[in-house]
Amino acid sequence: MSLEQVSIASAEVPINKGVVMTQRTAVQPDTGEMPALGKKLLLLLAAGAGLSVANSYYNQPMLGRLAEEFGVGPAAVAAIPFATLIGNTTGVIFIAPLGDKIERRRLIVVTTFSLASTLVAASMASGFLPLILSSFFIGLFATVAQQIVPLSVHIAPATSKGQTLGFVTGGILLGILLSRTVSGAVTEWWDWRLMFQLAAALMFILTVLFAFKLPQVRPTTTISYSALLRSLAALLITHRTLRIAILIQALVFGAFLAFWSNLALLFSLPHFDLGPSAVGMMAIIGAAGVFVAPVAGRFADRHGSENVISAGAALVVLAFVVFAIFPGSLWALAIGVLIMDVAVQSSQVANQARVFALDPTARSRLNTVFMATMLFGGAIGAGLGGLAFSHFGWSGTCAVGSVAAGLAFILSRFTIDHDNQ
Numbered sequence: 129m130s131l132e133q134v135s136i137a138s139a140e141v142p143i144n145k146g147v148v149m150t151q152r153t154a155v156q157p158d159t160g161e162m163p164a165l166g167k168k169l170l171l172l173l174a175a176g177a178g179l180s181v182a183n184s185y186y187n188q189p190m191l192g193r194l195a196e197e198f199g200v201g202p203a204a205v206a207a208i209p210f211a212t213l214i215g216n217t218t219g220v221i222f223i224a225p226l227g228d229k230i231e232r233r234r235l236i237v238v239t240t241f242s243l244a245s246t247l248v249a250a251s252m253a254s255g256f257l258p259l260i261l262s263s264f265f266i267g268l269f270a271t272v273a274q275q276i277v278p279l280s281v282h283i284a285p286a287t288s289k290g291q292t293l294g295f296v297t298g299g300i301l302l303g304i305l306l307s308r309t310v311s312g313a314v315t316e317w318w319d320w321r322l323m324f325q326l327a328a329a330l331m332f333i334l335t336v337l338f339a340f341k342l343p344q345v346r347p348t349t350t351i352s353y354s355a356l357l358r359s360l361a362a363l364l365i366t367h368r369t370l371r372i373a374i375l376i377q378a379l380v381f382g383a384f385l386a387f388w389s390n391l392a393l394l395f396s397l398p399h400f401d402l403g404p405s406a407v408g409m410m411a412i413i414g415a416a417g418v419f420v421a422p423v424a425g426r427f428a429d430r431h432g433s434e435n436v437i438s439a440g441a442a443l444v445v446l447a448f449v450v451f452a453i454f455p456g457s458l459w460a461l462a463i464g465v466l467i468m469d470v471a472v473q474s475s476q477v478a479n480q481a482r483v484f485a486l487d488p489t490a491r492s493r494l495n496t497v498f499m500a501t502m503l504f505g506g507a508i509g510a511g512l513g514g515l516a517f518s519h520f521g522w523s524g525t526c527a528v529g530s531v532a533a534g535l536a537f538i539l540s541r542f543t544i545d546h547d548n549q
Contacts, residue, residue, distance in 0.1 A: 172341055173280045174296045176240075176334050178303030181273040183243060183266050183327055184212050185304060189312035190320045197320075198256040208263045213507065215267025220500045224274040225356050227492030232279045232345040236272055237338050243269035244331030251324035273300055274499050278491040281484050282345060293484070294477040301473055305411040348489040360493055367486050370494065372539065373479040374501040376437060379536035381502045382509025383444050383529035384472045386516075387451070387465075394522050399456055413462050438540040440475025443467050444533035452526040475536075476502075 187194075187208050194200075194208065226235055246269055250262035277296055284292035314323040351359070364370055391410065395402040447468035454460030483494050509532060516524030 169341060169343075170280070170292065170295060172337060173276050174299030176299075176338065177273040177276040177280075177296050178299035178301075179330055179334060180240065180243065180270055180276070180303070181300050182303035182307035182310075183247065183270045183331070184216055185307040186311040186323055186327060187212060187263060187266075189308050190315050190323070193315055193320055194256075194259070198259075200256055204256075207260050211260045211263040212267035212270075213503075215264040215269075216271060217500060217503055218264075219268040219271030220274055220496055220503065221360075222357070223268070224271055224496045224499070225360065225493045226353075227275050227278055228348050228490055229350070229353070229356055230347060232275065232282075233338065233342040236275050236279070236342060237335055239269050239272040239275065240331055240335045240338055243272060244328045244335060247324050247328035247331060251321045251328065273303075274495055275492070277480075278484070278495050279342070279345060281491060282488075283343060293480055294473075297477050297480070298473065301469070305469070309409075309411055348491075356493065359490070360497055363487070363490060363493060364497055369482055369486060370497060373483050374498055376441065376536045376539050377476060377479045377498065377502050378505025378508075379532045379539070380441055380444055380472055380475050380505075382505040382512075383448070383532040383536075384468065385506040385510040386513025386525055386529045386532065387448075387468065388510075394455075394517075394525075400458075410461065410465050413465050434478075434540070436474050436478035438537060440471040440473075440478065441533050441537035441540055443471030444475075445530055445537060447471065448526045448530040448533065452523055452530070455522050455526075 195204070223239065243266065246262055246265040250259060250266060253259035253262055277293070277300075280292050280296045311323050314320075314326065349356070394400065444467075447464040450460050450464040450467070480495070480498060483498050484491050486494060509528065513525045513528045516528045520527070
């Protein structure tokens with residue numbers, strides 16, 4: 129089913145005793161023409177999404193410096209990225225769905241301004257606990273990227289929604305991959321507080337640009353906030369495509385983070401004896417996958433997303449096979465990273481394209497379900513990959529990634545073609 133073929137004007141809301149019924153929502157009609165999505169606006173959306181999501185990852189290269197400055201151990205300092213992840217999950221679930229209820233430009237501007245203010249607070253943290261609290265709110269408001277994604281799809285022409293989604297998602301991946309490299313360099317050569325100050329300045333600039341450049345988009349529903357949250361479960365129950373897409377992408381992203389969360393452990397082994405900067409270099413190599421995302425989006429627009437999803441899962445398996453066969457080769461790691469990042473990016477674009485097509489009036493909520501489960505799958509993958517590494521070494525991590533991606537491929541081949549919603 130293509131993106132332009134589906135138009136559902138109702139949202140599903142669960143009622144008492146687990147019974148699900150369809151509740152008609154007061155959908156705001158689009159009486160005016162949507163502004164054209166020009167190259168400058170598309171670039172702003174992609175850059176804004178990438179710079180916003182990067183804020184969730186700046187603290188990772190800082191952990192050694194933070195532990196030293198605040199006098200805490202490795203276990204305690206790990207609370208900083210953990211708090212950021214909890215903030216991410218909270219924001220995806222409780223803030224991102226508001227894009228269907230509140231005018232999108234206003235919501236994006238307020239959230240971006242809040243993110244900038246929180247980054248300032250983090251740069252001024254006088255103690256360890258205030259920094260943990262700031263990290264939670266950084267993660268919470270960094271999910272503005274998940275408000276930008278459905279906005280970009282909403283205003284894109286029907287014939288290029290997948291391509292637009294691929295371009296904006298590419299910006300997000302670039303932000304994730306390069307954030308560690310930039311933060312590591314700034315922290316090593318200057319100061320970790322400067323990194324938060326620079327990030328805050330960028331977010332204040334984005335706030336102004338969003339306020340003046342983004343189009344106004346009317347809310348698509350007037351249901352209450354509580355009903356909005358309940359409708360997340362209803363969407364999941366109603367749409368089989370959604371259930372399949374989130375399971376596939378959770379498995380693919382789990383494999384992805386099983387690799388990236390444990391690469392530093394591999395590099396610390398005597399065979400490599402490499403530091404954090406080496407991980408940053410690998411991230412730069414993986415960033416090349418960003419340029420494939422629009423291509424995957426165009427292919428999904430023209431030929432359907434099924435083949436893109438299956439190919440993506442299969443290529444992730446291939447990447448882990450390369451990692452396992454040549455565990456001591458930097459060249460093999462670089463080739464595998466490039467294959468895997470291209471595959472994960474393509475799979476996500478195609479899966480999101482299918483999800484956004486399910487209900488144009490609920491794109492923010494659909495994106496909430498998609499991203500929340502993808503993040504959960506990534507957390508599970510990272511944990512299992514680390515556990516496998518501690519017991520079986522790098523081959524154990526590769527086994528976890530291969531199995532997860534293999535299951536995603538099987539699901540894509542035996543469920544998507546027969547999915548009739």
